[in-house]
Amino acid sequence: MKSDISITRVKTLFKLDLKSRFGTTHKRGVKYRISQCMNALFFLAIYAVLILGMYYLAKIFVERSQMRLEFLTLISFATMIIAAVISTGTIVKNLYQNGDNEMLLRFPVSGKEILLAKSIYCFLHNIIVCFLLMFPIYVTFGAVTNAPAGDYFAYIGIILLSSLVTFAVGNILAVPAVKLINIFKNKFVVVLILTIIIVCGVFVAYLLALSHILTYLRDSRQGIFSADMIIRYKAFLNGAYPFKWYAELVSGRRLGTLNAGGLALRFLYIFLMTAALSVAAYFITSRAYYKTILYGIASGKSTVSRKVKDKQMPVVQTLLTKEFYLILRSFNYSFEYLAMACAAPIMVFFCNRLAATMGTDSVGAAIMPGITIMVIIIFITVTVSFASTCISREGNCFYMTKVMPVSFKVQILTKFILYSVVATISVLLTCLVTGIFYTTDAGDKALSAVDMAAIWGISEILVISLTSLSMAVDIKWPTFNVSGDGELVSANKNVAIMLVVGFFFAIAFGAVVMVTNFIPLQVGDTLLSSQGNLGNIYLILTAVSLILLAGSLSALFVKLDKRYNKIMW
Amino acid sequence: MLKVEHLTKIYPKSDRVAVNDISFELRPGEIFGFLGQNGAGKSTTIKCLTGILPFDSGTIEICGYDIVKDPIKAKMNMGYVPDNHSVYEKLTGREYVNFVADLYNVPTELRRERIKRFAELFKLEAAMDRQIAGYSHGMKQKICIMAALIHEPKLWVLDEPMMGLDPQSTAEIIAHMREHCAKGNTVFFSSHNLDLVKKLCHRVAIVNNGQLVDLFDLAGNEANKANLEEKFFRITGTYERRLFEDYASQESEDMRPDLPSHEGDASESGDKPSEE
Numbered sequence: 001m002k003s004d005i006s007i008t009r010v011k012t013l014f015k016l017d018l019k020s021r022f023g024t025t026h027k028r029g030v031k032y033r034i035s036q037c038m039n040a041l042f043f044l045a046i047y048a049v050l051i052l053g054m055y056y057l058a059k060i061f062v063e064r065s066q067m068r069l070e071f072l073t074l075i076s077f078a079t080m081i082i083a084a085v086i087s088t089g090t091i092v093k094n095l096y097q098n099g100d101n102e103m104l105l106r107f108p109v110s111g112k113e114i115l116l117a118k119s120i121y122c123f124l125h126n127i128i129v130c131f132l133l134m135f136p137i138y139v140t141f142g143a144v145t146n147a148p149a150g151d152y153f154a155y156i157g158i159i160l161l162s163s164l165v166t167f168a169v170g171n172i173l174a175v176p177a178v179k180l181i182n183i184f185k186n187k188f189v190v191v192l193i194l195t196i197i198i199v200c201g202v203f204v205a206y207l208l209a210l211s212h213i214l215t216y217l218r219d220s221r222q223g224i225f226s227a228d229m230i231i232r233y234k235a236f237l238n239g240a241y242p243f244k245w246y247a248e249l250v251s252g253r254r255l256g257t258l259n260a261g262g263l264a265l266r267f268l269y270i271f272l273m274t275a276a277l278s279v280a281a282y283f284i285t286s287r288a289y290y291k292t293i294l295y296g297i298a299s300g301k302s303t304v305s306r307k308v309k310d311k312q313m314p315v316v317q318t319l320l321t322k323e324f325y326l327i328l329r330s331f332n333y334s335f336e337y338l339a340m341a342c343a344a345p346i347m348v349f350f351c352n353r354l355a356a357t358m359g360t361d362s363v364g365a366a367i368m369p370g371i372t373i374m375v376i377i378i379f380i381t382v383t384v385s386f387a388s389t390c391i392s393r394e395g396n397c398f399y400m401t402k403v404m405p406v407s408f409k410v411q412i413l414t415k416f417i418l419y420s421v422v423a424t425i426s427v428l429l430t431c432l433v434t435g436i437f438y439t440t441d442a443g444d445k446a447l448s449a450v451d452m453a454a455i456w457g458i459s460e461i462l463v464i465s466l467t468s469l470s471m472a473v474d475i476k477w478p479t480f481n482v483s484g485d486g487e488l489v490s491a492n493k494n495v496a497i498m499l500v501v502g503f504f505f506a507i508a509f510g511a512v513v514m515v516t517n518f519i520p521l522q523v524g525d526t527l528l529s530s531q532g533n534l535g536n537i538y539l540i541l542t543a544v545s546l547i548l549l550a551g552s553l554s555a556l557f558v559k560l561d562k563r564y565n566k567i568m569w
Numbered sequence: 570m571l572k573v574e575h576l577t578k579i580y581p582k583s584d585r586v587a588v589n590d591i592s593f594e595l596r597p598g599e600i601f602g603f604l605g606q607n608g609a610g611k612s613t614t615i616k617c618l619t620g621i622l623p624f625d626s627g628t629i630e631i632c633g634y635d636i637v638k639d640p641i642k643a644k645m646n647m648g649y650v651p652d653n654h655s656v657y658e659k660l661t662g663r664e665y666v667n668f669v670a671d672l673y674n675v676p677t678e679l680r681r682e683r684i685k686r687f688a689e690l691f692k693l694e695a696a697m698d699r700q701i702a703g704y705s706h707g708m709k710q711k712i713c714i715m716a717a718l719i720h721e722p723k724l725w726v727l728d729e730p731m732m733g734l735d736p737q738s739t740a741e742i743i744a745h746m747r748e749h750c751a752k753g754n755t756v757f758f759s760s761h762n763l764d765l766v767k768k769l770c771h772r773v774a775i776v777n778n779g780q781l782v783d784l785f786d787l788a789g790n791e792a793n794k795a796n797l798e799e800k801f802f803r804i805t806g807t808y809e810r811r812l813f814e815d816y817a818s819q820e821s822e823d824m825r826p827d828l829p830s831h832e833g834d835a836s837e838s839g840d841k842p843s844e845e
Contacts, residue, residue, distance in 0.1 A: 304700045310681045318671035329659040396655035402621040404672045405644035
């Protein structure tokens with residue numbers, strides 16, 4: 001049968017894909033290189049912390065609990081699921097949603113060639129992800145169990161085998177995922193609610209797991225590594241096929257659970273499963289790809305329909321409504337702002353509980369007010385930093401703000417009201433949830449009503465201060481770097497600036513409250529603070545917050561017209 | 570209606586004077602064309618007079634209101650259609666037009682009548698309740714024009730308004746420009762379409778390298794009308810006799826090349842697609 005795929009064209013398309021992603025015609029300056037290096041260092045630091053965490057987990061499984069094979073099964077289980085999810089996301093994004101599909105179809109290339117070129121990229125991406133994800137964990141396992149050199153080669157082999165399966169699974173899952181995305185594409189409220197549930201769920205699960213690990217480290221009789229729990233893990237992981245096959249293939253012989261025949265059998269199982277999944281992936285993708293991208297191109301312009309009445313609204317109300325819709329109808333913006341603001345009370349509560357457990361155990365209950373104020377300000381900062389793109393987000397429509405017969409003060413005030421109100425309600429709920437728990441027996445009365453009222457007051461002042469400061473920063477340095485759909489390409493430097501400022505206040509305020517609750521502070525004959533009596537400290541922090549509020553409001557509103565006029569578009 | 574005096578604009582971090590001492594005045598009821606090559610200073614002038622860009626010196630008055638000293642009242646009397654037809658694409662067409670109508674305090678009854686009339690005029694009835702993100706290039710341009718006209722501005726400013734529009738819509742906009750001016754309002758627009766300017770405008774200004782080089786009547790002045798192209802080519806420094814004659818002849822004659830004659834069996838040669 002004559003093949004209609006030209007390898008030369010596939011190579012050209014693949015090169016084009018790589019160039020469009022990583023190529024540049026600009027000569028990058030020193031600033032750019034420094035920022036790239038800083039990003040790489042940040043990535044490495046996070047990666048190192050994760051590996052360190054894995055090392056301790058491996059030690060717990062291998063040395064304390066003697067669950068070597070179970071640990072390997074768990075590694076396969078967790079990493080392969082994560083890799084499959086990432087692979088599905090990459091395939092959806094590159095194969096089905098990439099805007100270049102429409103352009104490529106105009107060239108004299110077939111759909112199969114486009115599919116093949118993009119699949120090569122996705123496959124290589126998947127291999128790299130699998131290596132980054134699995135290799136350090138396997139190496140950690142090898143180091144903890146004193147594995148011979150040969151095992152390390154086996155780890156590489158098993159990672160390659162795992163990458164084949166996860167790629168095939170990604171291809172199979174991508175088609176229904178695209179269909180689901182198309183169904184929910186214009187259901188903004190549903191997407192927002194789902195996002196809030198997922199954000200809260202993932203965050204709470206993560207913190208609960210972390211809390212259990214800490215509990216175990218303190219007392220091995222309790223928590224998720226108690227004798228009772230270990231029996232349950234063993235039962236689960238011993239039946240966790242096909243992940244157990246991978247674990248046995250890696251170290252079955254060394255751990256004495258498998259002979260040579262058993263090893264060959266496990267390899268055969270994995271080979272057959274990989275082959276079956278790959279064939280299924282091939283048939284599903286080759287049949288669905290062309291139809292799906294054509295549907296995507298045809299329905300790419302399908303958008304929300306909504307009937308409204310032609311009715312006059314006051315200027316401030318119409319500006320507020322417009323701003324709210326622009327946030328709600330963008331997945332990125334509603335996630336960054338509305339989802340974070342809605343999820344904050346739950347996230348703060350759990351984060352605070354974990355920090356309180358750690359802090360109380362190590363230094364005592366007196367640390368609670370300090371930790372609470374620090375955690376709340378950190379989350380305020382994350383939510384409020386969205387305001388630092390208030391002008392940049394106007395993008396190509398910025399001219400509208402200059403042309404409309406509404407003063408710049410009113411326009412900025414409207415945005416300020418929207419951001420402040422949402423963040424203020426979020427902080428109120430956060431303080432209510434935290435206060436109800438910690439001022440009652442449920443939270444061992446770790447906080448007094450005075451503590452909670454003061455923390456709430458200071459937090460609300462900081463919400464307003466950080467919001468106005470964020471907006472002032474964006475008026476000073478807006479970047480109208482928007483993508484085709486009019487959304488900001490990525491978070492700009494203003495967000496980074498505001499995160500640094502907010503975290504500084506979080507740490508400073510938290511540290512002051514923590515320290516003064518342990519060490520009495522005396523000025524002359526006046527005792528400013530003692531344990532459980534932080535009234536004066538709260539007053540000082542309130543005064544500092546009010547000064548910050550006055551400064552940031554001035555930075556935003558004084559000579560606003562002149563500064564706004566200077567913004568070039 | 571619009572009075573620009575000694576307008577000068579220099580972009581920050583640039584040595585070049587983008588707009589250099591430009592002065593002109595627009596009368597009520599006229600359509601004024603603003604011509605110039607790309608980069609001549611047309612869009613910068615328009616951005617200054619709409620309040621988008623601050624300027625270094627000079628004054629701009631719209632209906633007697635200074636754009637710097639009294640910007641709200643000045644802007645209240647103006648409607649602007651940008652060249653890139655950028656609009657809030659997350660909104661529906663109706664939401665966007667209502668949003669703009671609110672900004673200009675257009676009462677409910679009046680906007681209902683105008684939205685209905687414009688939607689019919691621009692054939693946008695079916696699309697009004699859909700998100701603008703799904704609109705075509707021409708539909709976005711039409712929604713921009715609808716929004717700019719929703720408050721019936723005394724001064725209607727358009728930057729390259731006909732780009733990307735279908736012939737029907739172009740004709741509708743031209744008709745609407747004339748209707749708008751007939752009510753005593755003024756239209757100021759920039760264009761590269763000399764033929765359209767010649768037929769539509771009462772007066773025209775030609776800018777080159779940031780300077781207003783010529784301003785002359787077209788209405789009632791047949792000589793100016795006849796020489797508009799030559800004047801434009803001469804002022805913008807692109808005049809070359811041979812090229813101009815080519816341009817002039819292209820304007821008056823058919824330019825399509827002759828089709829190759831297909832003698833013999835059409836099925837053997839002409840109708841078959843190329844194998845290459």
